[in-house]
Structures are given as C-alpha cells and as structure tokens.
Amino acid sequence: MHKTSFTFPEIIDSLKQAVAIVDTKGCIVSVNRVWLQNSIEAGIPESFEWLGVSFMQIYAALSEADGQLPIDLDSVLNGTQPYFRDEIQSSAHRPVKWYLLEASTIFHDDRTTVKGMTVCFTDITKSKMIEHDLMEALTKIRTLRGLLPICAVCKRIRDEHDIWNSVESFLQKHTHAEFTHDICPDCIRRLYPKYSSVLDGSSYS
Numbered sequence: 001m002h003k004t005s006f007t008f009p010e011i012i013d014s015l016k017q018a019v020a021i022v023d024t025k026g027c028i029v030s031v032n033r034v035w036l037q038n039s040i041e042a043g044i045p046e047s048f049e050w051l052g053v054s055f056m057q058i059y060a061a062l063s064e065a066d067g068q069l070p071i072d073l074d075s076v077l078n079g080t081q082p083y084f085r086d087e088i089q090s091s092a093h094r095p096v097k098w099y100l101l102e103a104s105t106i107f108h109d110d111r112t113t114v115k116g117m118t119v120c121f122t123d124i125t126k127s128k129m130i131e132h133d134l135m136e137a138l139t140k141i142r143t144l145r146g147l148l149p150i151c152a153v154c155k156r157i158r159d160e161h162d163i164w165n166s167v168e169s170f171l172q173k174h175t176h177a178e179f180t181h182d183i184c185p186d187c188i189r190r191l192y193p194k195y196s197s198v199l200d201g202s203s204y205s
C-alpha cells in the first residue's frame with residue numbers, strides 16, 4: 001500500500017487561517033501562505049521578510065491600534081498558559097477587519113520543554129458584523145419594550161438622542177413598519193358629521 005507523507009509546511013499552507021510559528025524568544029521562524037496574503041492586503045510589501053521579526057512587537061502594535069492593553073503572551077511561550085485567544089480589530093485593512101488570535105504552546109516530545117508557540121489568525125469579520133446587527137436589533141427591541149417618554153399634549157415620543165418624534169417617525173426608525181393614512185369612524189363623525197348617518201347605517205363602526 002502506498003503511504004502518503006506530508007511535510008509540516010504543506011500542512012499549514014493548506015489551512016485557511018493565517019499561521020506563524022514563533023520560537024522561544026518570540027521571533028517568527030515560519031509563516032504560511034494565508035499569512036503572506038493577509039499581510040499584502042494590509043499594505044506590507046510582498047518582498048518583506050517575516051523570519052526573525054518579533055511577534056510580540058506585532059501583537060503589542062495591533063493591541064495599541066485597537067485601543068486595548070496588550071496581554072502578555074510570555075505565559076504561552078513559557079508553557080504556564082498553553083493556550084490563549086483574543087479578538088483583534090485590524091485598522092490596516094479597508095474596510096476594517098476582525099480576527100480571532102489563537103496562540104498555543106509547542107512542546108518537545110517530553111511535553112514539558114517548550115519549543116515555541118503557534119500563532120493563528122482567523123478572519124471573523126462576517127460573524128462580528130452579524131453580532132453588531134443583532135445587538136442593534138436587540139437595542140431596538142429593548143427600546144420598544146421599555147418605558148417611552150411621550151408628550152402628554154402632542155403625543156410625540158422622545159428618542160435616545162433627546163429628539164421628539166411623531167409616533168409615526170419613531171416607529172419607522174425602530175421597526176420595519178410602514179404607514180397608510182386613514183380616518184377612523186369616530187374621527188369621521190367628529191370632523192364630518194354630515195356623513196355620520198351613512199356610517200351609522202353601515203357595518204363600518
């Protein structure tokens with residue numbers, strides 16, 4: 001029977017995630033094709049040499065650009081925390097993209113001595129957009145279910161921006177409702193009394 005063997009670079013190149021292998025000093029020793037493609041999309045020259053670059057500095061820069069405090073990855077490199085994940089917003093892309101960063105410790109065969117770590121970036125932009133849309137929808141639902149400040153005289157409703165809206169305008173902003181304009185029987189009797197007899201003699205009541 002023919003036995004097929006695969007090299008490690010072939011395996012990581014087959015993944016859809018951007019993958020980098022980092023040594024115990026935090027420097028990149030290998031990256032896959034998706035990593036290179038993503039870096040080109042972010043504006044990094046294709047000729048850029050990733051080998052030897054400090055991943056720790058890259059992560060610190062990404063976290064700073066995202067307005068977050070960089071989390072110390074030394075615990076992954078020394079094996080005390082074999083796995084770590086974080087969501088990163090990349091402003092280098094237009095439009096902005098979101099990535100799930102996962103870092104895992106690589107051990108030698110003795111399972112105690114650390115060899116380095118694997119860093120993996122997964123594009124989660126679509127799921128973050130769905131999450132954003134769901135949060136907006138939930139906010140609208142909460143607005144409609146909560147207490148609405150309504151004027152006792154003109155019946156306008158104050159929205160979350162302290163702007164007074166007509167009932168129609170408010171509902172159009174917060175729901176998918178559309179309005180048609182009609183006059184109810186009571187208003188017809190009050191405004192057009194000469195038609196009252198017609199209404200009283202019909203089933204329209």
